[in-house]
Amino acid sequence: AQKVTxxxxxxxxxxxxxxxxxxVYETRDTTYxxxxxxxxxxxxxxxxxxxxxxxxxxxxxGRYSWNFQKSTxxxxxxxxxxxxxxxxxxxxALSEHSGGYQKVTFGIGRKLQVIP
Amino acid sequence: xxxxxxxxRHEVTExxxxxxxxxxxxxxxxxxxxxxxxxxxxxxxxxYFNNNVPIDDSGMPEDRFSAKMPNASFSTLKIxxxxxxxxxxxxxASSARQAGGYTFGSGTRLTVV
Numbered sequence: 583a584q585k586v587t588x589x590x591x592x593x594x595x596x597x598x599x600x601x602x603x604x605x606v607y608e609t610r611d612t613t614y615x616x617x618x619x620x621x622x623x624x625x626x627x628x629x630x631x632x633x634x635x636x637x638x639x640x641x642x643x644g645r646y647s648w649n650f651q652k653s654t655x656x657x658x659x660x661x662x663x664x665x666x667x668x669x670x671x672x673x674x675a676l677s678e679h680s681g682g683y684q685k686v687t688f689g690i691g692r693k694l695q696v697i698p
Numbered sequence: 699x700x701x702x703x704x705x706x707r708h709e710v711t712e713x714x715x716x717x718x719x720x721x722x723x724x725x726x727x728x729x730x731x732x733x734x735x736x737x738x739x740x741x742x743x744x745x746y747f748n749n750n751v752p753i754d755d756s757g758m759p760e761d762r763f764s765a766k767m768p769n770a771s772f773s774t775l776k777i778x779x780x781x782x783x784x785x786x787x788x789x790x791a792s793s794a795r796q797a798g799g800y801t802f803g804s805g806t807r808l809t810v811v
Contacts, residue, residue, distance in 0.1 A: 617799055625807075627789060629799035673741065685754065686731075686800075688741040 586676045586689035594695040595664050602660045603692050605674030609655075611635075615677040615684070616650065616657040621691065622670040633657065664696045704790050704803035711810055716778040719806045722771055723792030731800060732765055732775050733789040741789075747773065780810045 585608040595601045607616065618630040631641065633650055641648045645662045661668050674689040703722040711717050723730045731746040745755040750767045758765070762781070767773040777784055787807050791800035 619799075619802075625787065626804050627791075627800075627802035629801065632799045686743065690740045 586674050586687055588672075588674055588689035588692045590690055590692070592693040592695060594697055597666060597696055597698050598663050600660060600662050601664050601668075601694060601696075602658055603672050603674075603694065605657045605659065605689060607655050607657065607674070607676045609676060609678050611678045613679065617673075617675040617677070617686070618648065618657075618659050619673040619675065619688075620670045621673065622667075627673070630659075661694075664694075666696050666698050669694060669696045702790055702792050702801050702803035704788075704806050706806060707804060709806060709808045711780055711808070713781055713810055714779045715810075716776065717780045717784075717808060717810075719775040719788050719790075719808070721773045721775070721790030721803060723773070723790070724801055725771065727792035727794050727801070729793040729795070730767060730773050731791040731793070732773070733791065733802075735787045735789060735805070736785075744775070744788075777808075780808075782810045785809050 587606045589604060593601060614635045616633045620628045620630055631648055638650050638652060647660045649658045657674060659672065671691040671693045673691045675686050677684045677686045702724055705720045709717060728749050729746060732744040734742050734744055742757055744757045745765045746753055747767045750770055762779060763777055765775045775788060785808055787805045789802050789805045791802040793800045
């Protein structure tokens with residue numbers, strides 16, 4: 583079984599603050615993939631990042647950064663100097679080999695509100 | 699590239715009616731997924747296809763739900779008969795790789811009254 587856990591409470595920050603969204607996962611596989619997706623108020627789901635289980639290097643993309651720690655089964659997402667446009671629901675997801683195929687499970691999503 | 703195209707964007711129907719949701723994946727993507735999103739259950743995978751063949755439909759909630767992919771550029775998700783509890787946003791996604799990252803369509807918001 584696989585499981586992705588994200589805090590359910592909505593988080594609000596003031597513009598320009600940094601914010602970290604936590605993601606904890608459970609899997610028995612040694613090879614797996616982790617993802618973050620963004621769902622802005624308009625409703626579409628936007629792919630942000632894909633990371634495989636063998637690559638624990640942190641990644642930075644502009645104001646976004648991701649911290650992957652296998653020891654704690656966490657894949658946290660930090661937004662630096664948040665902006666109003668960052669307001670969205672953010673989903674963490676896990677892809678695990680299941681029955682011969684990869685199956686992606688999404689976390690419940692965490693809503694971020696950036697206040698101007 | 700136009701991305702994943704879903705239609706309609708919104709659908710309101712009466713209980714008992716048949717509903718058909720449509721999806722055109724990105725050209726060249728071998729994997730197509732149907733997800734349902736509700737407040738209570740979040741994003742749930744309903745079914746996915748590889749090269750037009752259904753691979754895993756264990757997420758399809760009931761026999762009232764069926765999905766087809768007659769060719770590489772088109773898929774449908776049908777609910778017959780529809781019930782109010784089917785009200786949700788249905789997303790189609792496609793991918794060139796089995797293990798994500800998916801490109802999602804804009805979704806179809808279905809309301810069954």
